Amino acid sequence: MGQTISEKILAKASGNKDVCAGDFVDAEIDLAMSHDNTFLVSTIFNEIGVKNIWNPDKIVIVLDHRTPANTIKTAENHKRIRKFVKKQNITHLFDVGEGVCHQILPEKGFVSPGMLIVGSDSHTTTYGAVGAFGTGIGATDMAAVWITGKVWFKVPETLRFNVSGKLSRYVSAKDVILHIIGKIGVDGATYKACEFYGNVIENMSIDGRLCVSNQAMEMGTKAAIIPPDKKTVDYVTSKTNVKFNVVSSDEDATYEKTYDFDVSDIEPQIACPDKVDNVKPVSDIVGTEIHQAVLGSCTNGRLDDLAAAAEILKGKTISKNVRMIVVPASRLIYLAAVEHGYIQTFVNAGATIVNPGCGPCLGLHQGVLAEGECAISSTNRNFKGRMGSPDAQIYLGSPATVAASALKGKITDPRGVIE
Amino acid sequence: MIIKGRAIKYGDDINTDVIIPGRYLDLINSEELASHALEDLDPNFFTKFTKGDILVVGKNFGCGSSREQAAMCLKYAGVGALIAKSFARIFYRNAINQGLPIIESSEAVDAIISMDELEIDLYAATIRDKTKNLQFEIQPLPIFIQEILNDGGLICSLKKKLRC
Numbered sequence: 001m002g003q004t005i006s007e008k009i010l011a012k013a014s015g016n017k018d019v020c021a022g023d024f025v026d027a028e029i030d031l032a033m034s035h036d037n038t039f040l041v042s043t044i045f046n047e048i049g050v051k052n053i054w055n056p057d058k059i060v061i062v063l064d065h066r067t068p069a070n071t072i073k074t075a076e077n078h079k080r081i082r083k084f085v086k087k088q089n090i091t092h093l094f095d096v097g098e099g100v101c102h103q104i105l106p107e108k109g110f111v112s113p114g115m116l117i118v119g120s121d122s123h124t125t126t127y128g129a130v131g132a133f134g135t136g137i138g139a140t141d142m143a144a145v146w147i148t149g150k151v152w153f154k155v156p157e158t159l160r161f162n163v164s165g166k167l168s169r170y171v172s173a174k175d176v177i178l179h180i181i182g183k184i185g186v187d188g189a190t191y192k193a194c195e196f197y198g199n200v201i202e203n204m205s206i207d208g209r210l211c212v213s214n215q216a217m218e219m220g221t222k223a224a225i226i227p228p229d230k231k232t233v234d235y236v237t238s239k240t241n242v243k244f245n246v247v248s249s250d251e252d253a254t255y256e257k258t259y260d261f262d263v264s265d266i267e268p269q270i271a272c273p274d275k276v277d278n279v280k281p282v283s284d285i286v287g288t289e290i291h292q293a294v295l296g297s298c299t300n301g302r303l304d305d306l307a308a309a310a311e312i313l314k315g316k317t318i319s320k321n322v323r324m325i326v327v328p329a330s331r332l333i334y335l336a337a338v339e340h341g342y343i344q345t346f347v348n349a350g351a352t353i354v355n356p357g358c359g360p361c362l363g364l365h366q367g368v369l370a371e372g373e374c375a376i377s378s379t380n381r382n383f384k385g386r387m388g389s390p391d392a393q394i395y396l397g398s399p400a401t402v403a404a405s406a407l408k409g410k411i412t413d414p415r416g417v418i419e
Numbered sequence: 420m421i422i423k424g425r426a427i428k429y430g431d432d433i434n435t436d437v438i439i440p441g442r443y444l445d446l447i448n449s450e451e452l453a454s455h456a457l458e459d460l461d462p463n464f465f466t467k468f469t470k471g472d473i474l475v476v477g478k479n480f481g482c483g484s485s486r487e488q489a490a491m492c493l494k495y496a497g498v499g500a501l502i503a504k505s506f507a508r509i510f511y512r513n514a515i516n517q518g519l520p521i522i523e524s525s526e527a528v529d530a531i532i533s534m535d536e537l538e539i540d541l542y543a544a545t546i547r548d549k550t551k552n553l554q555f556e557i558q559p560l561p562i563f564i565q566e567i568l569n570d571g572g573l574i575c576s577l578k579k580k581l582r583c
């Protein structure tokens with residue numbers, strides 16, 4: 001019987017010839033990522049009492065969530081992480097300022113097609129953009145991976161998304177995936193894997209695909225895989241010499257459901273408070289006043305995203321009622337954006353640039369919202385309290401929509417601000 | 420395993436950011452963490468709740484981040500079990516790993532109201548609403564998951580296996 005990409009990856013990782021959706025498997029992990037929550041993972045690891053971790057080369061730690069440290073407590077936690085990394089000879093630590101984990105891993109060549117990757121972060125689904133099965137686990141599961149190199153999985157059913165059509169100008173990967181989430185719902189893919197096909201996905205850059213696989217987590221998915229093509233292979237081989245085998249699904253693979261989306265006519269999309277599936281076309285809510293505009297995160301802080309926003313802001317000044325915060329997703333992206341003049345455009349326009357990392361996405365520092373304030377953000381979650389006060393409102397949109405809205409001080413259709 | 424307690428009921432799509440807001444994530448102390456459980460969802464949670472109560476919630480409970488503190492704070496607060504229409508997958512794993520029994524049953528969630536007296540039997544795979552005198556059959560949990568719960572969570576279970 002034909003197999004999906006997830007079934008093939010999980011079969012190989014668990015030493016089975018084939019597996020079926022619903023099977024429980026014990027799978028060997030190719031790579032384990034954790035971020036600032038490494039302090040919790042290491043506390044649990046120490047509590048279990050094993051001396052050495054399973055494989056110091058297969059663990060990647062990225063400090064990104066609260067960087068540079070915002071409190072003494074955070075600083076202490078970071079210090080403990082660094083000490084643990086040294087003690088266990090963990091090879092790959094990316095410290096303050098390197099960038100956000102879900103950019104660092106693909107960018108530094110840790111991710112290639114067919115891999116099984118776990119991260120103690122829900123948006124580990126991002127790695128599906130380059131054909132890997134990436135999924136999030138909690139801290140105790142991660143501590144167990146550090147000890148055994150394995151984790152149990154229920155092999156998921158797969159949902160197939162065929163996304164076709166011709167996107168209008170200023171409608172981007174973010175709009176496509178928000179549109180899909182709006183239709184499928186925040187739990188529409190819970191326990192399932194997703195595979196994305198169609199000419200819209202094929203035409204997307206790797207940056208766009210990373211956005212899709214990242215944001216897709218917000219429909220509950222376990223993995224969000226985009227079948228590798230030449231673009232994927234070129235991207236991965238430009239980052240690493242490690243050999244890999246592209247895993248594709250079989251013609252007769254079983255999908256639990258197939259969704260066909262024609263996105264030719266969609267407008268820029270906005271996820272309104274407080275749920276990511278509360279998605280509306282931008283024209284429904286243009287004019288909503290905003291106080292903060294956030295461009296960045298593991299969803300949309302990449303070069304394509306900064307380019308789209310810079311195109312809108314070039315030579316212009318943002319509204320004096322708005323704080324615009326720009327967070328390049330990594331140091332390399334930051335440098336490229338300097339080279340292209342995007343950073344100069346943002347600074348001239350009145351935006352504040354903060355260091356690569358998570359920035360204000362999780363409401364801890366670098367732009368926390370006060371009660372009654374409203375933000376538009378290219379990040380992936382608009383939950384109540386996510387960016388600070390539980391009485392603040394968060395709208396999610398594409399980088400172009402964020403930039404256009406910063407310019408006008410209210411939610412704005414990017415198609416209207418460019419001649 | 421048999422769990423008895425009163426029901427406290429909430430709605431759909433309760434996310435990890437309201438179960439335990441990001442601002443408390445660097446707390447390790449179990450009491451402190453517990454004291455902020457569900458704070459942004461229901462500031463009066465602790466006036467209704469007594470240890471052992473069972474949370475009865477709608478679909479997609481625990482959606483959002485992988486933060487295990489969401490399961491930990493409920494466990495530390497003394498939540499006896501969770502019954503939901505469905506759980507988000509990472510929360511589901513985390514709850515089991517913390518030794519917090521979790522059960523999916525739409526039928527039970529629809530019927531139960533807050534303060535009903537409940538009795539969950541994980542072996543027999545049933546939920547009994549003693550107040551209403553109703554019984555619901557549930558999907559039994561796989562044996563290895565029941566074992567983790569019996570051991571009190573994955574840490575104890577691993578310790579036992581590794582004999583350390």
Ligand code: SF4
Pocket residue numbers: 064065100101102121123297298299357358359361362379380
């Ligand atoms: S940018 Fe936001 S969503 Fe991404 S890893 Fe950081 S906190 Fe999580």
